[in-house]
Amino acid sequence: MTELEKFVDRKRLPIAFLTKKGVEETEAGIRFTNGDARTRIRPHADSHKTLWVKGDNRPMRIYGYDRVERMALHIKTVLIVEGESDSLSAWFHKRPALGVPGSSLYEKLKLEDASPFDRVVVIREPGEAGRKFAVNVPKRLRELCYAGSVVIVDLPTKDLSDLHVECVENETEFDRMLDAAIENAKAPEIPADGSGERPERSLFTVRLDTVQPERVEWLWRARIPLSKVSLLVGDPGSGKSFASLALAGAVTAGIALPDSDAAEPANVVAYNAEDGLEDTVRPRAELCGVELSRFHAIEGMRDADGRPRPFGLSDIQRLAEFMEKLGDVRLVIIDPIASLLAGVDSHRDTEVRASLQVLVELAKQTRAAVLVIMHLRKAGAERAVYRVGGSIAFAGLARSILLAGINPEDGRRAIVPIKQNLASPVDPIEYRLDAEGRFWWEKAAPELTADRLLAGQSTRPTSAVDAASQFLADCLADGERAADEVRRLANEVGISDSTLRRAKAALKVRADRTGFAKEGRWFWSLPIDVHNDAIDAQASRLSAYGDSMSIYAGSAPEHAELSDRSKLCCRCKTLGLAYDMGDGTWLCRNCRDEAA
Numbered sequence: 001m002t003e004l005e006k007f008v009d010r011k012r013l014p015i016a017f018l019t020k021k022g023v024e025e026t027e028a029g030i031r032f033t034n035g036d037a038r039t040r041i042r043p044h045a046d047s048h049k050t051l052w053v054k055g056d057n058r059p060m061r062i063y064g065y066d067r068v069e070r071m072a073l074h075i076k077t078v079l080i081v082e083g084e085s086d087s088l089s090a091w092f093h094k095r096p097a098l099g100v101p102g103s104s105l106y107e108k109l110k111l112e113d114a115s116p117f118d119r120v121v122v123i124r125e126p127g128e129a130g131r132k133f134a135v136n137v138p139k140r141l142r143e144l145c146y147a148g149s150v151v152i153v154d155l156p157t158k159d160l161s162d163l164h165v166e167c168v169e170n171e172t173e174f175d176r177m178l179d180a181a182i183e184n185a186k187a188p189e190i191p192a193d194g195s196g197e198r199p200e201r202s203l204f205t206v207r208l209d210t211v212q213p214e215r216v217e218w219l220w221r222a223r224i225p226l227s228k229v230s231l232l233v234g235d236p237g238s239g240k241s242f243a244s245l246a247l248a249g250a251v252t253a254g255i256a257l258p259d260s261d262a263a264e265p266a267n268v269v270a271y272n273a274e275d276g277l278e279d280t281v282r283p284r285a286e287l288c289g290v291e292l293s294r295f296h297a298i299e300g301m302r303d304a305d306g307r308p309r310p311f312g313l314s315d316i317q318r319l320a321e322f323m324e325k326l327g328d329v330r331l332v333i334i335d336p337i338a339s340l341l342a343g344v345d346s347h348r349d350t351e352v353r354a355s356l357q358v359l360v361e362l363a364k365q366t367r368a369a370v371l372v373i374m375h376l377r378k379a380g381a382e383r384a385v386y387r388v389g390g391s392i393a394f395a396g397l398a399r400s401i402l403l404a405g406i407n408p409e410d411g412r413r414a415i416v417p418i419k420q421n422l423a424s425p426v427d428p429i430e431y432r433l434d435a436e437g438r439f440w441w442e443k444a445a446p447e448l449t450a451d452r453l454l455a456g457q458s459t460r461p462t463s464a465v466d467a468a469s470q471f472l473a474d475c476l477a478d479g480e481r482a483a484d485e486v487r488r489l490a491n492e493v494g495i496s497d498s499t500l501r502r503a504k505a506a507l508k509v510r511a512d513r514t515g516f517a518k519e520g521r522w523f524w525s526l527p528i529d530v531h532n533d534a535i536d537a538q539a540s541r542l543s544a545y546g547d548s549m550s551i552y553a554g555s556a557p558e559h560a561e562l563s564d565r566s567k568l569c570c571r572c573k574t575l576g577l578a579y580d581m582g583d584g585t586w587l588c589r590n591c592r593d594e595a596a
Contacts, residue, residue, distance in 0.1 A: 081097055225422050229397055247331065249291075332368050403415070430442035
């Protein structure tokens with residue numbers, strides 16, 4: 001038996017998988033290829049040491065550094081482990097992982113290795129070396145100014161490779177045990193002197209009479225505070241994106257917002273993940289009165305080699321540095337927040353709070369208002385604040401929540417405060433969008449309450465399959481996901497496997513298999529023609545001006561029901577008797593005939 005065959009037998013990893021990952025046998029032993037970095041050799045399969053190849057003068061790098069961009073495409077959490085075997089075991093289970101080549105070589109970790117990820121999970125092995133590893137890796141990340149979260153995880157086995165061997169007959173059990181360990185993750189303990197010794201914990205308190213009170217400052221009085229995170233929520237077509245640009249117009253031009261005082265012109269920084277700058281964002285901004293020289297749009301990030309990559313939560317510190325250099329930034333817009341949450345389970349409070357805390361710190365550090373755009377969940381007999389999509393943590397972190405809605409009775413639009421922690425209640429403000437996409441602020445409209453704006457939506461009880469379908473659509477909104485992971489999440493929220501199967505069939509979810517035999521794994525994804533409510537911009541229903549100027553592009557149902565009172569036609573924007581299209585929109589007689 002060759003050394004590689006022995007390695008396969010001990011680590012229970014298929015030889016085809018190892019070969020694909022650049023593991024091969026040589027006369028000197030088992031070689032682990034690592035991109036363009038220096039190669040390492042394990043002389044024997046049962047050896048606990050892997051050595052650097054003599055005569056190879058290429059730089060020493062973390063194992064897997066060359067796979068970072070690909071690994072971070074769909075999952076934003078990376079495991080940092082000791083050595084190659086643990087990394088290979090993680091990759092076998094589709095988990096992003098980086099292997100430190102020996103517990104003492106943590107300094108080989110570079111910022112570009114971790115920055116594409118929003119969270120780093122350091123796997124701590126038993127013993128003194130494992131303890132120091134769990135101290136030194138977070139310390140190194142702090143030195144590199146890594147902006148994401150870092151946690152320490154203890155496994156029920158010695159290391160990740162042993163966990164894989166224990167669960168080799170049941171991949172789902174591996175995921176369950178690893179996820180359970182991550183659920184119980186601990187914060188890193190980094191000594192101030194960098195000695196690697198565990199610091200003594202102490203409780204920090206402050207006497208309240210020594211705290212200097214600060215007056216709340218407002219971007220928009222009693223609606224959007226400075227130095228805090230606020231949410232602007234609404235259904236597709238409500239005009240959230242237009243409203244955010246109207247706010248940007250007031251800030252950049254120094255114009256007073258309704259029920260507020262004018263301020264000096266200031267800068268705005270915005271990230272729009274869905275709309276093109278040339279054909280959508282700039283035309284909208286001009287129509288909303290934005291002073292373009294003060295509006296700074298984030299296009300993305302570039303790595304050390306100049307290659308573009310998406311902007312993410314791990315880049316928030318870079319944003320803070322840019323804002324400090326630019327100066328006089330009073331508003332940051334994130335549209336939509338879902339674009340920053342790849343790899344984060346939006347239904348879990350702990351994950352959402354940990355991930356979005358960086359936005360809270362950004363607002364506090366820069367003293368700017370951070371405005372996050374978000375969708376509402378489908379209608380139900382709930383208060384509006386509980387319809388904010390995903391976890392209730394979204395609503396909990398925001399100091400203010402504003403609803404952008406349309407009155408179903410007459411088509412009037414309004415911005416309605418539905419949560420305000422820092423001021424007394426204020427009236428809704430009506431706004432108007434004309435046929436060309438211009439935004440107009442109107443008067444205070446106390447009669448346009450949140451309940452009234454949402455009253456036209458169905459409050460019928462949701463069936464188990466409907467609830468499962470909504471869960472599945474939310475779960476797959478950001479792209480494909482491992483089928484066993486989706487089942488696990490569904491079970492955690494009380495959805496049975498049989499109900500999930502019916503929801504999967506109803507949504508026509510695609511199932512694709514990658515790999516063969518034991519290496520194979522099923523992934524689920526939404527079909528192209530499924531429109532997810534988590535995405536405000538739905539291409540088949542939007543004009544060049546986006547969700548506020550939507551037109552009905554699908555065919556009208558043959559037996560659509562005619563309303564018994566006036567409704568707003570989603571195509572021509574006229575009021576009158578209209579047909580229910582079955583998706584929350586209405587078409588007048590003329591538009592229905594054209595769509596039929």
